[in-house]
Amino acid sequence: MSSEQSASNTTVPTQFLQASNETYAYRRFGSGPGLPLLFLQHFTGTLDNWDPAVTDSIATGREVILFESAGLGRSTGKVPDTITGMAKHVFAFLDGLGLTSCDVLGFSLGGMIAQQMGQERPSIFRRMILVGTAPRGGEDIMHLDKPSLAKYLGDPKLQGYSVLQKIFFAPTESSQAAGAAFIERLSRRTQDREPASGPAVAQAQLAAFRDWEKFTGQRFADLKNIQHPILVVNGIHDEMIPVQNSYWLSASLPNAVLLTYPDSGHGSLFQFHESFTRQAAAFLVSDSKFAPY
Amino acid sequence: MSSEQSASNTTVPTQFLQASNETYAYRRFGSGPGLPLLFLQHFTGTLDNWDPAVTDSIATGREVILFESAGLGRSTGKVPDTITGMAKHVFAFLDGLGLTSCDVLGFSLGGMIAQQMGQERPSIFRRMILVGTAPRGGEDIMHLDKPSLAKYLGDPKLQGYSVLQKIFFAPTESSQAAGAAFIERLSRRTQDREPASGPAVAQAQLAAFRDWEKFTGQRFADLKNIQHPILVVNGIHDEMIPVQNSYWLSASLPNAVLLTYPDSGHGSLFQFHESFTRQAAAFLVSDSKFAPY
Numbered sequence: 001m002s003s004e005q006s007a008s009n010t011t012v013p014t015q016f017l018q019a020s021n022e023t024y025a026y027r028r029f030g031s032g033p034g035l036p037l038l039f040l041q042h043f044t045g046t047l048d049n050w051d052p053a054v055t056d057s058i059a060t061g062r063e064v065i066l067f068e069s070a071g072l073g074r075s076t077g078k079v080p081d082t083i084t085g086m087a088k089h090v091f092a093f094l095d096g097l098g099l100t101s102c103d104v105l106g107f108s109l110g111g112m113i114a115q116q117m118g119q120e121r122p123s124i125f126r127r128m129i130l131v132g133t134a135p136r137g138g139e140d141i142m143h144l145d146k147p148s149l150a151k152y153l154g155d156p157k158l159q160g161y162s163v164l165q166k167i168f169f170a171p172t173e174s175s176q177a178a179g180a181a182f183i184e185r186l187s188r189r190t191q192d193r194e195p196a197s198g199p200a201v202a203q204a205q206l207a208a209f210r211d212w213e214k215f216t217g218q219r220f221a222d223l224k225n226i227q228h229p230i231l232v233v234n235g236i237h238d239e240m241i242p243v244q245n246s247y248w249l250s251a252s253l254p255n256a257v258l259l260t261y262p263d264s265g266h267g268s269l270f271q272f273h274e275s276f277t278r279q280a281a282a283f284l285v286s287d288s289k290f291a292p293y
Numbered sequence: 294m295s296s297e298q299s300a301s302n303t304t305v306p307t308q309f310l311q312a313s314n315e316t317y318a319y320r321r322f323g324s325g326p327g328l329p330l331l332f333l334q335h336f337t338g339t340l341d342n343w344d345p346a347v348t349d350s351i352a353t354g355r356e357v358i359l360f361e362s363a364g365l366g367r368s369t370g371k372v373p374d375t376i377t378g379m380a381k382h383v384f385a386f387l388d389g390l391g392l393t394s395c396d397v398l399g400f401s402l403g404g405m406i407a408q409q410m411g412q413e414r415p416s417i418f419r420r421m422i423l424v425g426t427a428p429r430g431g432e433d434i435m436h437l438d439k440p441s442l443a444k445y446l447g448d449p450k451l452q453g454y455s456v457l458q459k460i461f462f463a464p465t466e467s468s469q470a471a472g473a474a475f476i477e478r479l480s481r482r483t484q485d486r487e488p489a490s491g492p493a494v495a496q497a498q499l500a501a502f503r504d505w506e507k508f509t510g511q512r513f514a515d516l517k518n519i520q521h522p523i524l525v526v527n528g529i530h531d532e533m534i535p536v537q538n539s540y541w542l543s544a545s546l547p548n549a550v551l552l553t554y555p556d557s558g559h560g561s562l563f564q565f566h567e568s569f570t571r572q573a574a575a576f577l578v579s580d581s582k583f584a585p586y
Contacts, residue, residue: 174583236544236551247540250553251529258529260543260551261585275585278575290467292554292568 009055009066010188014047014074019096022077022089025068025194030059034284035126036102039066040090040110042132042266043142043205043240046073046194051270052185057277058105061285065102067093072201073194079204082211083136087116094124103284105129108241108266109205112136112212118226128226129280131233132266134245135223135252137215141241142206148239160196161186168267170237175263178271220252229291230256231283233276235268257283257291302348302359303481307340307367312389315370315382318361318487323352327577328419329395332359333383333403335425335559336435336498336533339366339487344563345478350570351398354578358395360386365494366487372497375504376402376429380409387417396577398422401534401559402498405429405505411519421519422573424526425559427538428516428545430508434534435499441532453489454479461560463530468556471564513545522584523549524576526569528561550576550584 012029027047028036037058039050047066055064070077070089080086090113094102104125106114111133118125134141144153152158152166161183169179230253234246243260250258259279261268269276286293305322320340321329330351332343340359348357363370363382373379383406387395397418399407404426411418427434437446445451445459454476462472523546527539536553543551552572554561562569579586 243544250555251536253555255555257555258551258553262543262546262548262550263583272583272585278586282571290556290565292565293571 007056007059009047009050009052014192014194016074017093017096020092022070022075022092024070024089024093024096025074026093027066028063030056030061030063032059032061032063034062034103036063036065036099037284038090038094038102038104039064040104040106040113041067041069041072042108042110043209044197044202046197048073048186048189048194051182051273052188053182053273054269054277057273058280061281062103065097068194071204072197079201081204081207083112083116083208086113086208087120090117091121091124100124101126103127103129105131105280106133107131107269108133109208112208115223115226118228119222122226122228125228127284127286128228128230129233129283130230130246130249131269132235132238132241132246133249134212134241135220135249136212137219138213138241138245138248141213141245142209144206146239164267167240168265169271170235170263170265172263175265175271178264179267182267182270220248223249223252224254227254229283229286229289231280231291231293232256232258233269233279234258234260235264235266235271236260236262237264238266238268240266255291257293300349300352302340302343302345307485307487309367310386310389313385315363315368315385317363317382317386317389318367319386320359321356323349323354323356325352325354325356327355327396329356329358329392330577331383331387331395331397332357333397333399333406334360334362334365335401335403336502337490337495339490341366341479341482341487344475344566345481346475346566347562347570350566351573354574355396358390361487364497365490372494374497374500376405376409376501379406379501380413383410384414384417393417394419396420396422398424398573399426400424400562401426401435402501405501408516408519411521412515415519415521418521420577420579421521421523422526422576423523423539423542424562425528425531425534425539426542427505427534428513428542429505430512431506431534431538431541434506434538435502437499439532457560460533461558462564463528463556463558465556468558468564471557472560475560475563513541516542516545517547520547522576522579522582524573524584524586525549525551526562526572527551527553528557528559528564529553529555530557531559531561533559548584550586
């Protein structure tokens with residue numbers, strides 16, 4: 001347990017844990033009766049990419065643990081080029097912390113890692129929240145070269161967080177305004193920030209997406225083995241990992257509730273953070289064996 | 294306003310309202326700060342088909358008004374063979390009550406009528422809950438002759454509510470157990486019951502479904518005109534009106550949240566009544582212009 005406690009991802013100090021052969025950066029804060037909630041991050045995202053409006057609200061009912069995987073930010077090592085390889089780092093980290101069970105919020109890439117971990121060691125998670133993600137064998141996962149994304153990623157006028165506002169939010173006035181507010185919240189942390197990810201991180205993570213799109217045997221059949229209560233969340237206009245992937249998840253996972261948000265893209269949890277954190281807290285506080293909450 | 298108040302659809306007396314050229318049976322009970330919630334019923338269902346576990350819980354925060362359309366139960370008149378015709382009866386009833394605005398829960402057939410009303414007179418509804426229903430132009434709406442339904446509907450050993458348990462719930466032990474509990478709850482009302490629907494009701498309503506499957510112009514384009522905050526709900530294994538219809542609704546309605554339930558069919562709101570009523574109450578209590586709650 002950390003001796004340093006803070007209620008916000010804007011101010012909480014980054015900690016470091018040596019486990020297996022790596023040193024992992026992480027942040028841990030909040031308190032309450034719930035199991036700790038592990039946050040697994042999106043493509044190229046670091047600890048600084050977690051919206052305090054989401055983390056801080058959830059941290060009022062339980063500890064939250066934001067994890068920086070190998071090769072990102074100040075964590076040592078190399079970014080694996082498979083989801084399975086990434087899952088190994090999370091296991092090493094949790095084993096190093098001495099946590100035998102927790103809840104998990106996996107966003108995008110992080111949701112794939114959470115599924116892999118739930119398959120390999122079911123007891124590691126009690127309840128899972130999968131946001132803007134896809135099952136193995138899913139489609140159109142992070143194809144950054146498609147026109148709807150490339151027009152922003154290739155725009156030299158857009159730099160840093162401005163790109164996020166475009167690609168995480170829908171092209172409507174209301175969604176872009178929510179995106180601007182999200183960027184402002186991310187920018188509040190001014191000290192003890194993580195280095196941003198470079199091309200090597202992107203390249204390895206994109207290779208993992210391409211591998212995750214492949215499947216053998218009956219498509220999505222392996223999802224029946226993930227029997228945890230699961231909350232699946234997706235923005236209805238997600239261009240990065242389209243909502244069809246969440247339809248497949250909730251139809252093939254035996255115990256999953258699906259929640260979709262209107263007028264939003266990949267960052268729906270940040271756009272509707274008040275709703276999302278209320279729904280997530282209600283889901284996490286339930287001890288039913290059924291997902292509905 | 295009724296002078297008779299009761300907290301349960303198991304015991305509340307049926308009332309009658311003369312409006313336009315008909316006498317409509319209805320039940321009205323509950324109280325609280327919310328707008329009244331109008332319940333629009335499913336194929337062949339009468340007032341007695343509303344699960345008290347749903348109505349009574351929702352009635353703790355607002356009045357609920359259960360409506361019996363023309364030609365059903367003790368309401369006079371003839372069942373229309375179009376959704377538009379059915380909407381006219383609801384308008385006549387609400388005008389007769391003097392209600393200029395309310396919330397609505399439209400289940401299955403009732404959800405189609407609610408959409409039609411929201412198109413014709415947007416001010417009639419503040420917020421809408423659409424459960425197990427389909428947009429105009431939807432697919433596979435109540436095709437009772439398909440094998441997955443016909444095997445139960447044509448089984449002479451299944452009579453009355455036993456059929457409902459089979460066709461409203463998924464073929465799993467847990468869902469069928471929830472179905473048995475639902476049937477037991479419906480059976481608690483022993484006095485002042487409505488006559489069950491006969492073949493003429495079914496025939497007219499099925500004609501309305503066939504008409505609702507037709508569309509002109511761009512498919513689902515008219516949904517953009519329904520700008521109310523909407524909560525769309527569907528069981529993931531709904532054989533009567535498959536979940537694809539709710540995917541279309543939530544993708545084409547500009548301001549709709551989708552919630553799907555696992556391990557459940559058409560009657561997901563009854564199977565997971567504790568979750569459904571909690572979600573519905575949270576949605577209805579919101580006064581945001583956005584659907585997320």
